Amino acid sequence: MRNPDHNANNSNKKKLRKGLWSPEEDEKLMNYMLMNGQGCWSDVARNAGLQRCGKSCRLRWINYLRPDLKRGAFSSQEEDLIIQLHSILGNRWSQIAARLPGRTDNEIKNFWNSTIKKRLRNSSPSSASSFSPNNSDSSEPREAMGGFTSISDHDIMTMCMDSSSSSTPVQAVSSLCNRFDQQFDPLPRLENVYDMTDFATGYNHMPPYLTQVGFDVGFNGNHGIYGTVQMGEEDEIYVPPLLESGSLEEHTVTNNISGTHTNDNNKHKNNNNTNTTNTTNNNNIEEDNIFGNENYWDTENLRMVEWHLEDLMGNISSSFS
DNA sequence: AATGCATACAACCGCACGATC
């Protein structure tokens, strides 16, 4: 390790120290933080009598001195969760750390770079890729690299409409869950069994992790199976089904994201402060024509995906024991 | 015992972003 004094300040100069923290510095910072709490870090450094920049104090506190840090080796459960979260979030260490209580982004980053990455590299290519699809060094999550990563309303609508074309409600629900499950593959799950004898019992046997992330299905006598995804208390994606004839009802997204999402063939109507849904027939539209357009996701939509991902991940991490 | 290498991890650096002036 670095010599704690190797950048020590000259007595005449107000040069800030760098390098390792000495136990005395730790004690000063710890005492100050416990007495005064977090404030302006420049003030912390000055008032605690430390010859350190505020940035250094912040880092030391967050990564080492904070009382709620867990420290110690990562459990296998934490390790699994890190791998799965990384497959979705990429190198967004702070977001991963936010879902692992007592762990810091720096700690997770180091753990990833020193242990997990190597382990994945040493494992067979096939298993490595299935274990962590994003085990490249890229800092981009998969959806940003053009791959199919997170659950977006686009994904949900697609799978809902696919499933709604099934011949029976049971199959429709089963298909809906399976499609959702496929997209959710990298995420923590509790079970993966769909034993549905009819819609009612099928509903009761929906995989818990689906309901935990706010995914739900409904049955409407007139319109068949549809899907919804709850996003917070007021926001919901509602996906009317594909009609029996193969035509498509216009689907409506109700949430609090500003902006309107449209393309030539498809309209997402954004109704702020309402939960109403508009359903108008829009016949002769093939699904591929609707979602096959790679330019479908404009900038606004990408922000939307990001926002949904945050909500989903929040739900997942809170349910992951 | 000495040396070299690999690993783990603390800490720095540069950049981005928002708030304030």
Place this chain on the structure above:
DNA sequence: TGATCGTGCGGTTGTATGCAT
């Protein structure tokens, strides 16, 4: 509107430590 400051994030570096030879 631009400058400055504070903060947060991800990438990278440097060094202590453990292990093999």
